[in-house]
Amino acid sequence: xxxxxxxxxxxxxxxxxxxxxxxxxxxxxxxxxxxxxxxxxxxxxxxxxxxxxxxxxxxxxxxxxxxxxxxxxxxxxxxxxxxxxxxxxxxxxxxxxxxxxxxxxxxxxxxxxxxxxxxxxxxxxxxxxxxxxxxxxxxxxxxxxxxxxxxxxxxxxxxxxxxxxxxxxxxxxxxxxxxxxxxxxxxxxxxxxxxxxxxxxxxxxxxxxxxxxxxxxxxxxxxxxxxxxx
Numbered sequence: 001x002x003x004x005x006x007x008x009x010x011x012x013x014x015x016x017x018x019x020x021x022x023x024x025x026x027x028x029x030x031x032x033x034x035x036x037x038x039x040x041x042x043x044x045x046x047x048x049x050x051x052x053x054x055x056x057x058x059x060x061x062x063x064x065x066x067x068x069x070x071x072x073x074x075x076x077x078x079x080x081x082x083x084x085x086x087x088x089x090x091x092x093x094x095x096x097x098x099x100x101x102x103x104x105x106x107x108x109x110x111x112x113x114x115x116x117x118x119x120x121x122x123x124x125x126x127x128x129x130x131x132x133x134x135x136x137x138x139x140x141x142x143x144x145x146x147x148x149x150x151x152x153x154x155x156x157x158x159x160x161x162x163x164x165x166x167x168x169x170x171x172x173x174x175x176x177x178x179x180x181x182x183x184x185x186x187x188x189x190x191x192x193x194x195x196x197x198x199x200x201x202x203x204x205x206x207x208x209x210x211x212x213x214x215x216x217x218x219x220x221x222x223x224x225x226x227x228x229x230x
Contacts, residue, residue, distance in 0.1 A: 073172045
């Protein structure tokens, strides 16, 4: 987990690599489901029991197919998500560097004010220098505030995008069209993930139109474990 000492908080919690890994696991799980052979007819067996078995086998095959499709769709969402996470982290790292520099400038300006105040006590002629030092301190604080405001904007955009990703995962498997990405400007294009997206993945696998099918062990938990809880 990245640490942003300059900002004093993490506006973009999460890790792009773990999301990419989760997408790969879902793709692999879907591939394994697709390799399961369809049930064939049993030679010499006919009648109601044979038909019942055939019907059940058909429903199970449909459920496996739907689950596989949902997993592949989820992997696609996560692959796109990982790209935005990487860009988002780069943006946060840039803001953190700027914030660290701004904090150093504030410290230096504060020291200048303290020296100017001491000099003004003994030399009234230095009052103009004191006023200049105080004005410089105000300006440096404003610089820091602007960087922190950008980081808060990033944090809010991050939260909005995480909600959208959770909605996309929730929509998988129930026939609901996936929401289109909102046209955020500037900083809002650099987004990350919350564990809410991981919690929604159970619905992605479970909401299939056929009979419920239990996915391979670890299929549902892989994504949530990769992202990490918050």
